[in-house]
Amino acid sequence: MGHPSSLRSSDARRGDRLREPEEGTFRNALHDLLLYSPDRSTFAQRALSWATRLVGGVGAVIIDADGSILAAREMTPEQVEAVAAEVRAGSAAGRARTSNQQVTRLITSLHLQQGEGCMVVQAGPFTPAFGDDEILRLRQYANSISAGLDRVSLSARIASLEKAKTEFLNVASHELRGPMTVIKGYLTMLEVGSLGDLSAQSSSVVHLLIQKSDEVNWMVEQMVEAARLEEGRLALKKLPSDLVELTDLAIEGSSQLLSKHQLSVEKPSSAVEAEVDPERFQMVVRNLLSNAAKYSPNGTRIKVRVSGDGIGMVAVTDEGIGIAEEDQARLFTRFVRIETKATESVSGTGLGLWLSREIARMHDGDLTVESTPGRGSTFTLRVPLST
Numbered sequence: 001m002g003h004p005s006s007l008r009s010s011d012a013r014r015g016d017r018l019r020e021p022e023e024g025t026f027r028n029a030l031h032d033l034l035l036y037s038p039d040r041s042t043f044a045q046r047a048l049s050w051a052t053r054l055v056g057g058v059g060a061v062i063i064d065a066d067g068s069i070l071a072a073r074e075m076t077p078e079q080v081e082a083v084a085a086e087v088r089a090g091s092a093a094g095r096a097r098t099s100n101q102q103v104t105r106l107i108t109s110l111h112l113q114q115g116e117g118c119m120v121v122q123a124g125p126f127t128p129a130f131g132d133d134e135i136l137r138l139r140q141y142a143n144s145i146s147a148g149l150d151r152v153s154l155s156a157r158i159a160s161l162e163k164a165k166t167e168f169l170n171v172a173s174h175e176l177r178g179p180m181t182v183i184k185g186y187l188t189m190l191e192v193g194s195l196g197d198l199s200a201q202s203s204s205v206v207h208l209l210i211q212k213s214d215e216v217n218w219m220v221e222q223m224v225e226a227a228r229l230e231e232g233r234l235a236l237k238k239l240p241s242d243l244v245e246l247t248d249l250a251i252e253g254s255s256q257l258l259s260k261h262q263l264s265v266e267k268p269s270s271a272v273e274a275e276v277d278p279e280r281f282q283m284v285v286r287n288l289l290s291n292a293a294k295y296s297p298n299g300t301r302i303k304v305r306v307s308g309d310g311i312g313m314v315a316v317t318d319e320g321i322g323i324a325e326e327d328q329a330r331l332f333t334r335f336v337r338i339e340t341k342a343t344e345s346v347s348g349t350g351l352g353l354w355l356s357r358e359i360a361r362m363h364d365g366d367l368t369v370e371s372t373p374g375r376g377s378t379f380t381l382r383v384p385l386s387t
C-alpha cells in the first residue's frame with residue numbers, strides 16, 4: 001500500500017531519522033518480549049511501551065478479541081473506557097481518528113487467533129499529530145504484536161497440556177496399579193494350582209495372561225516413574241553397587257521377554273563398582289533388553305556387554321529393525337514412538353528411553369544409540385565408576 005510522500009508530515013520524517021539508531025534495540029526488545037513474557041497481559045503491557053516510543057505517542061491501550069482491556073498505559077480509566085466503548089461500537093477499528101483534520105489517535109487492528117483486537121495509541125497534548133509514517137509503523141508493529149500474543153497463548157496452552165499429561169500419567173498409573181496387582185495375584189495362583197487343577201489348554205492360556213499382565217505392569221511402572229520425574233519427585237537412592245550383578249538381575253527379571261531370542265552376555269570376571277540407584281539402574285537395563293526383544297525378530301541374537309574400563313558401561317545390541325538416522329535423536333523424547341510398518345503391532349508407551357536417558361543423566365552418565373536400519377541397534381548406558 002503506497003502513501004504519497006507529500007502526505008508525510010515533516011515531524012514524521014524527522015522522527016524517521018531520530019529513530020533510525022533505535023531499530024536494533026527495538027528488534028532485540030521485540031525478541032525479548034516474545035521470549036520472556038509469561039502471559040498475554042504482561043506481553044501486552046510491555047508491547048505498549050514500545051508502541052508509544054515507536055510513534056511518539058503518550059497513552060496507549062490494547063483491547064483483546066473479546067473486547068476486554070488487555071493492557072493500558074498512561075491513560076486514565078475513563079479515557080481507556082471511552083476508547084474501548086468506541087472500539088466496541090465498531091466505529092474505529094483499523095482507521096486513524098481525526099479531529100480538525102489532525103490525527104491524534106491511532107487505532108490499529110490486531111488479527112488474533114481468537115478474533116479481532118486492537119491497539120490504540122494516543123498523542124499527548126504536547127506531541128505532534130500522527131502522520132502516515134506513524135500509521136505504517138504502528139501497523140507493522142501490530143503484526144508482530146498479534147503474532148506475539150498468539151504465541152504467548154499457545155505457549156500457555158502447551159504448558160497446561162503438558163501439566164495435564166503429567167497429571168493423567170500420575171492418576172492413571174496409580175489407579176491401574178491396584179487392579180493389576182489383584183489380576184497378577186490370581187493368575188499366579190491359577191498357574192501354580194492353588195485354585196484347583198487346570199486343563200493343559202487353560203494352563204497355556206494362563207501362562208500367556210501372566211506374560212501380558214507383566215507387560216502391563218511394566219508399562220504402569222514406567223508411567224509411575226515418568227510422573228515422578230516430571231514432578232521432580234524422582235530421588236535417586238544411590239548405593240555402592242556392582243554393575244555386573246545389577247545387569248545379571250535385570251536379565252533374570254526379563255527372562256520371559258528374552259525367551260525367544262538367543263542371548264549372549266560378555267562381562268568381566270570381577271565386579272564393576274559404581275554408585276548407582278540399584279532399582280533405577282536395573283530399570284534402564286530392563287528397558288533396553290525389552291526394546292531389543294520387541295524390535296527384533298524372534299530367534300535373532302541379543303548381545304549384552306558389561307565393562308568397567310574407565311567408565312561403567314552396559315551395551316545392549318540387537319539384530320532388529322534398526323532406527324533411521326533422522327529418528328535417532330527423537331527417540332529420547334517423552335511419548336515419542338517411531339511409527340513404521342514394523343512397529344505398528346508392538347505395544348509401548350514411548351516413555352522408556354526418555355526415562356532411561358534422564359535416569360542415566362541423573363547419575364552423571366548418559367544413554368546413547370548407534371543403529372543401522374535393517375541391521376540392528378546398540379544402546380549404550382554409561383555411568384561413572386566409584387572413585
Ligand code: ADP
Pocket residue numbers: 287291292295318320321322323331336337338339343347348349350351352353354377
Ligand atoms: P516404547 O514403549 O514405545 O518401546 P521407548 O521409549 O522405549 O518406548 O522407545 C521409543 C521408540 O524407539 C520405540 O517406540 C521404537 O520405535 C524405538 N526403539 C526403541 N528401542 C529400539 C530398538 N532396539 N530397535 C528399534 N527401535 C527401537
